[in-house]
Amino acid sequence: MDATTAAPHPATPVVNHLTLDLGAITDRAATRVRLALYPRVFARSILLSDAASPPTGAATSLAILLPSSCLASAGQRIDARFGLGTAGGTRISGPVSASCSRRAPTLSMRCAGASCNGVYPMVVTTITNETVVTRFTTFITVMQGVPTTTISVAPVVVLDARANPTTAALGPAAALTDVAADAPSVATTAIPSPVLVNVAASAGAAGLPSALRRISHLAGDEVLRSTYVPIDAESLRREGLGGEVTAQFAAGRSVLEAAGLLATKRSIPVTDDLPVVPSIAGYTGSNLRHLIVGSSAVSTDPSFGSAPGQPFTLTAHNGTSVTAAVADPEVSTFLAQSTNPQLSANQLLGALAFGYFEFPGLPDRRGFVLVLRPQTTPASFAATVLEGLRSSPILHAVTLTSFFATVPVGGNGAPPTRTLSSTSGVPLTPTLAATLRHARSSVTSVSTMLRADPSIAISLNRQLLAVEDASSGPGIPEAQLGVLNHRLSTITSAVTVPAEGVTLTSRSGSVPITLQSTSPLPLTVLVHLSSQRLRFPSGDLLTVIVRQPTTTLRVSVVADTTGDLPITVTLTSPDGRLQLGHNFVTAQITAFSLVGIVLTGLAGAVLAWWWFTTWRRRAKDKARRG
Numbered sequence: 346m347d348a349t350t351a352a353p354h355p356a357t358p359v360v361n362h363l364t365l366d367l368g369a370i371t372d373r374a375a376t377r378v379r380l381a382l383y384p385r386v387f388a389r390s391i392l393l394s395d396a397a398s399p400p401t402g403a404a405t406s407l408a409i410l411l412p413s414s415c416l417a418s419a420g421q422r423i424d425a426r427f428g429l430g431t432a433g434g435t436r437i438s439g440p441v442s443a444s445c446s447r448r449a450p451t452l453s454m455r456c457a458g459a460s461c462n463g464v465y466p467m468v469v470t471t472i473t474n475e476t477v478v479t480r481f482t483t484f485i486t487v488m489q490g491v492p493t494t495t496i497s498v499a500p501v502v503v504l505d506a507r508a509n510p511t512t513a514a515l516g517p518a519a520a521l522t523d524v525a526a527d528a529p530s531v532a533t534t535a536i537p538s539p540v541l542v543n544v545a546a547s548a549g550a551a552g553l554p555s556a557l558r559r560i561s562h563l564a565g566d567e568v569l570r571s572t573y574v575p576i577d578a579e580s581l582r583r584e585g586l587g588g589e590v591t592a593q594f595a596a597g598r599s600v601l602e603a604a605g606l607l608a609t610k611r612s613i614p615v616t617d618d619l620p621v622v623p624s625i626a627g628y629t630g631s632n633l634r635h636l637i638v639g640s641s642a643v644s645t646d647p648s649f650g651s652a653p654g655q656p657f658t659l660t661a662h663n664g665t666s667v668t669a670a671v672a673d674p675e676v677s678t679f680l681a682q683s684t685n686p687q688l689s690a691n692q693l694l695g696a697l698a699f700g701y702f703e704f705p706g707l708p709d710r711r712g713f714v715l716v717l718r719p720q721t722t723p724a725s726f727a728a729t730v731l732e733g734l735r736s737s738p739i740l741h742a743v744t745l746t747s748f749f750a751t752v753p754v755g756g757n758g759a760p761p762t763r764t765l766s767s768t769s770g771v772p773l774t775p776t777l778a779a780t781l782r783h784a785r786s787s788v789t790s791v792s793t794m795l796r797a798d799p800s801i802a803i804s805l806n807r808q809l810l811a812v813e814d815a816s817s818g819p820g821i822p823e824a825q826l827g828v829l830n831h832r833l834s835t836i837t838s839a840v841t842v843p844a845e846g847v848t849l850t851s852r853s854g855s856v857p858i859t860l861q862s863t864s865p866l867p868l869t870v871l872v873h874l875s876s877q878r879l880r881f882p883s884g885d886l887l888t889v890i891v892r893q894p895t896t897t898l899r900v901s902v903v904a905d906t907t908g909d910l911p912i913t914v915t916l917t918s919p920d921g922r923l924q925l926g927h928n929f930v931t932a933q934i935t936a937f938s939l940v941g942i943v944l945t946g947l948a949g950a951v952l953a954w955w956w957f958t959t960w961r962r963r964a965k966d967k968a969r970r971g
Contacts, residue, residue: 385463484695497712690729709756839864
């Protein structure tokens with residue numbers, strides 16, 4: 346059975362809604378609904394106890410037992426609106442159907458006027474054939490007159506993603522975002538995970554980006570930017586990887602802009618779900634001003650004492666300070682203790698409203714931060730909460746930026762400064778840090794090879810940034826790096842130069858050099874030429890875009906001598922930092938030089954002259970003897 350109760354609407358001082366879904370009850374004719382109003386709550390511990398287990402003491406009013414057919418219904422749902430009556434004191438009355446012979450259910454509050462203001466447990470029991478089918482507690486909020494102040498409530502839709510998010514995460518994220526977009530009069534903050542938005546873009550899933558664009562264009566809402574994935578900035582900086590922090594913010598901004606989101610320049614990390622809050626010291630230079638932490642992350646938690654949700658200052662060991670606030674833990678508390686999201690939402694609204702009545706005389710504005718995540722928050726829960734905020738004269742929905750601007754640090758006697766229970770996240774191991782540095786160097790160099798198709802370079806960069814996710818479990822970063830390195834190797838090993846030989850009949854000419862590629866991508870490489878006995882008139886460095894499986898270069902050479910002259914051909918990335926491979930091309934020079942030809946001719950002429958003169962001398966000597 347679903348139950349929904351909303352906070353009072355400003356125009357009608359006290360109107361509460363109760364919706365019962367009787368779809369699971371087969372014998373509705375024999376089903377009765379009993380409503381019992383209990384004394385208003387005076388302590389938060391009692392409210393939480395009543396929400397977890399309906400009170401068993403004496404009710405303020407007499408229990409009202411009605412056949413389910415008496416309540417005004419539509420199909421399987423019964424919708425009752427309870428408003429204040431004045432005859433005979435203050436009472437809460439609800440409507441009945443026209444065919445019912447009974448009077449409207451009236452719950453007497455035994456008080457009058459503003460003295461009735463407060464939060465009241467109402468126990469709803471359904472009974473079929475004298476057997477209790479369901480029994481639960483919801484809360485009726487009574488507010489007569491104008492409240493002296495309001496409580497700022499910042500609903501924050503955090504669309505985060507764990508390591509290697511898949512398209513399966515898009516549906517819940519889109520549903521939760523749609524709920525926020527469908528409540529334009531309720532101020533909401535959305536913090537989308539860029540990696541999740543990137544998954545949506547890659548999959549062609551328009552639902553999530555469309556809902557986010559609707560929020561970003563609403564005047565009262567805001568979309569905050571964030572790092573590509575949650576990071577431990579200090580650990581990265583400590584290992585000499587401070588550039589990764591800048592790269593994380595740049596990639597996050599790029600993804601949101603590509604999705605057409607009007608994101609603000611502000612970033613407010615929400616770390617309530619991280620096991621250890623990363624130290625704020627690592628965000629130096631990143632313009633971090635605000636932070637949301639979990640209640641267990643701070644040394645003490647006075648958030649639900651006299652100053653619920655009051656912001657405070659956190660200071661890091663390097664002097665970096667931020668204004669922080671604790672995410673309301675009762676969101677998860679109420680969700681965990683009931684399988685009915687609407688009932689859990691209304692119990693939460695009752696607890697939020699009780700924050701006003703618990704300490705009505707505090708001078709400063711108070712507030713709560715409600716973190717709503719698609720992994721843990723059903724869309725129906727969020728819809729009920731936002732509707733309750735819209736209709737409440739006590740609870741005022743604000744954006745997270747407005748929350749920090751209007752709820753003062755140290756207000757209402759709350760501690761102005763607090764400390765984290767742990768000052769840093771899980772540090773990077775030296776091995777992982779070294780692997781990250783090497784991977785960054787490789788990605789940077791490989792990116793220069795992909796100038797003809799920069800989208801692949803962007804993809805590689807984001808794949809590396811995803812490795813730095815502070816919420817990843819043990820072994821996940823190493824596994825992700827293995828996948829990235831395999832992808833890089835398919836690019837760096839794609840272009841090769843085979844060993845070849847060529848014969849030149851002149852000491853100057855052109856030598857063919859063949860580049861072979863197994864990549865479907867156009868790759869830019871730098872060709873380095875070197876030889877001890879060959880010169881390269883056009884230069885020994887050639888930038889080549891390899892687009893085909895075979896690319897042949899014609900390189901001009903001048904030989905200093907003849908013979909077999911090797912040329913060393915080395916391939917690197919265009920930035921020269923990453924060697925891709927090398928081989929030898931041999932140029933066989935068979936031509937003679939002009940000086941050699943002349944000298945050989947002269948030697949032959951001298952030899953011929955010597956032979957001729959010798960022959961004549963012998964001939965004369967022979968004739969003289971004869």
